[in-house]
Amino acid sequence: MQRLRSLGPVVALLGIWGAAPPGGSGHALPTLSVGNLRWLAGCLEMRSGDHVVEEYRMDLRAGSMLGMGRTTTSSGLLEYELTLIHEKAGKIVFEARPSGQAPAVFSATSANADSVVFEAPEHDYPQIVGYRRSGPDSVIAWIDGRQGGKRQRIEFPYRRVVCPGPQVSKGTR
DSSP: OOOOOOSSSOGGGHHHHOBOOOOOOOBOSTTOOGGGGGGGOEEEEEEETTEEEEEEEOOOBTTEEEEEEEEEETTEEEEEEEEEEEEETTEEEEEEEETTSOOEEEEEEEEETTEEEEEOTTSSSOSEEEEEEOSTTEEEEEEEEEETTEEEEEEEEEEEEOOOOOOOOTTOO
């Protein structure tokens, strides 16, 4: 299986943000539904130097939350990713389709009102993808797992931003 390089396409930038220690866990999942994860909807952004990482996720509709992300620099587009959070076979799953790689599917293993953790133990790296709400305007995302025999966790401190609209110049419609 190809290595998943990104969460909201940023794992290729591993050296820029560094590793962080593991976080907490949530409660059992039987009462969890995709509707409990609506706090993930909207636009998130992380900036470091000239690197900009964006995640846009649509609000819940028809039991699904569709998302997309991209990483850019002053040189152009580095990566992009499409994501889908939905219920499948009685579980909440996170499907990631990163640029240039095979899709990967992660199942929710813990969640509460402010966090969710998805796991795919059979995946090469990462095996864990998580999100934790940090106040009204911040979300910490992370990837975690073993790579090259060593455990590695990467955190992505996002801030909520206004979702951008189309840039329309005067005289065009």
